[in-house]
Amino acid sequence: LSGEGHVQGLVPLVEELVAEHEAKGTLHRGDGPYVPRPAPEGDLRFPGKVLPLPDGSFLVSDTGHHRLVQLGNDLATVQRVIGSGTKGHRDGDAAAAQFTEPQGLTLLPEAVRAAAGYDVVVADSVNHRLRGVDLATGEVRTVAGSGVQRLLDAERARGAGPDHVAQGADPLSVALSSPWDVAWSTRADRLVVAMAGTHQLFSFDPRTGQLAVLAGTGDEGLKDGPAAEAWFAQSSGLAEDHLGNLWVADSETSALRVLRFADDGSVTVETAVGEGLFDFGFRDGDAGQARMQHCLGVAQLPDGSVAVADTYNGAVRHYDPRTRQVATLARGLAEPSDVLLDVSGDEPLLVVVEANAHRLVRVPIPAAAQRVDEGASQTQRPRTRLAPGALGIEVRFAAPTGQKLDDRWGDPTQLKISSSPEHALAQGAGTAQGLRRELVLAEGVTEGVLHITARAAACDGEPGGEIPDHAACHLYQQDWGIPFVLDADGEAELVLDLRGVN
Structure with missing residues (x-):
């Protein structure tokens, strides 16, 4: 997530290597064994997240095309495009607006929509901003983020704590860092933002513009306890359950975490599945021994259990909080980056974003989940x-x-x-x-x-x-x-x- 500088730095490094090996006579130019993959056939390119809309359609962050796409209930018919498709940052109508690798999307509660003046919040990841979208008009506006990436070290160097956001600050002046997903929390009565770049969760009130750190010190790792003391690692997926708990797909620890909100206003963080930064694998069974690999999405199922987009395992996993057991609902998927429950038909199904297949698919929820054990690994x-x-x-x-x-x-x-x-x-x-x-x-x-x-x-x-x-x-x-x-x-x-x- 801090890779923008790495990518920019690779260009001169490659140029140095080319010059060095040309001088040595060890540079081979011409055809190699690499065969590029065929261009995707559909309308999407590396889609990130999906949001069900009240009319039965789906709004998708078409991340590789730097835009949003509204698909019909068949998951294929393009009903509308929001964003020009040109990488950048620009507010305006659906045709003129610009995003840069948008990711998470959420629909605000009706009363909040009326107060804020927009309906959907988008995590515009590489722009380090939150954007608001009016579904009736397609109008896009920036609602939080200065566009400058938030660096916790700079905050600490000037004496501010990791949870510092100036009270009453203009939300457009606050630096954010790679927001990756957004979800409304009924218990917090705020939007929660997975701020992957600083390994934290932020809260944002669209009615007032108030931003605050909800959980995480900014240290990268896996540490439970009071929200202000917890450690996360590039949290990338959020979903609220029927009890008001907020489930978190913590990608770099390959972990499923949960925020629990107490009546006194305190928030605690617990780990349901996962061990730490260096632990991953593909193993079902007891949650203490189960392993996932770079999970990016999470959704609640009708019985209160949780589905997880286990991205690098190409699977949708299942966690039951009552039994603390992990199982596998589906395999053979192309890097699923998000999952949601679709109840629009006769029986509930999963809608899965297959990022590396550039499409959305429906997956049945099996009556009996698989049990997989391909081992656990450490890096x-x-x-x-x-x-x-x-x-x-x-x-x-x-x-x-x-x-x-x-x-x-x-x-x-x-x-x-x-x-x-x-x-x-x-x-x-x-x-x-x-x-x-x-x-x-x-x-x-x-x-x-x-x-x-x-x-x-x-x-x-x-x-x-x-x-x-x-x-x-x-x-x-x-x-x-x-x-x-x-x-x-x-x-x-x-x-x-x-x-x-x-």
Whole structure:
């Protein structure tokens, strides 16, 4: 989700490699073994989310085409297009409006629609904005977000906490970060936004424009408890159940989470399925042992159980909160990114967004779900042996050819470091400028994980020269989770590479 800078940075890197291997004579030009996939035949391209409308049609975020498409009940007939299809940000009528990779959609309650003046809220992910759509006219307006990506490290650097949103702030001046899904919460009486870029859930009141952090510290991981202390990891799907609980597809932890709202106004976070950032798989059974892989969508079923779009497993999974059992409802799907319950026919069915097949399909809910066990996996790297006490951290970074560090406002590099368990670091945790840090490992801790995020900003320009006006600038970022065990003969220095510099 922070990949925009990575993609921009790949261009000069590829140019460097081409020049290097041309000089060496090791660059082969011409046909290779790659055969491109045929262009999709339908009207959609990598659709993201789907919303049922009161007239029986469906509104789809046609993410790859940067627009919204209203499909008939047959899931194929295009009734209307909202958005020009040109990537960008522009408010206006259905033909002129522009989105950039829109994702989640939700229909506001009728009374809220009347007060807000629009009907549907869209998570316009790469624009870092929320958009409002009037279904009667197709008019699109921006309702929240400045268009500048929210960086928690910048908030913390100026002394603001991770839950800081200025009270009464103009919603159009607030920086958001890759909003991925939206859902109305009856218990909170607010819209909830899966703010995937900062690993948080925001709330937004369309009647007043008030934005606030609902849950999440901004740390990436899986941690339950009071909402203000919880950790998420690129939450990408939201759905409310009949009890008012809010279910969350937490993609990077391959987890199903739930927010529970108490009568006193407090909110707690629980994990139903999932273990952590490095754990995934395809395993049904008891929820404590079950595994999913990069789930993106969630929906409630008629009996109060939950369906999950288990994206990288190509499946729709089933979780029963009463028995805490996980099963599989459907397999063989092409990266399902969303799922919803369709009760428009004689019997309830699932509508599944098959993102990689560029279509929506109806899937029956089987009387008996499958049980699958293809194992559980971990992507966790081997444990690094560290010496007790002081530990030096250095991240190496060199701007690509044709770019220079953007030092116009000071040091353009930054390190964010934390640990699991939290008390494993006696000194050095937190966010600060620079790519060098001295840590102190706490006494009594024998193992854990260091969480390190490095950032560097560079702009087009020659080293030693001035950065030209209107130069393109790029943010480079990399995250590491480094499991460690203490050993008297272990390392006292860790050197990491941002962009893989040797």
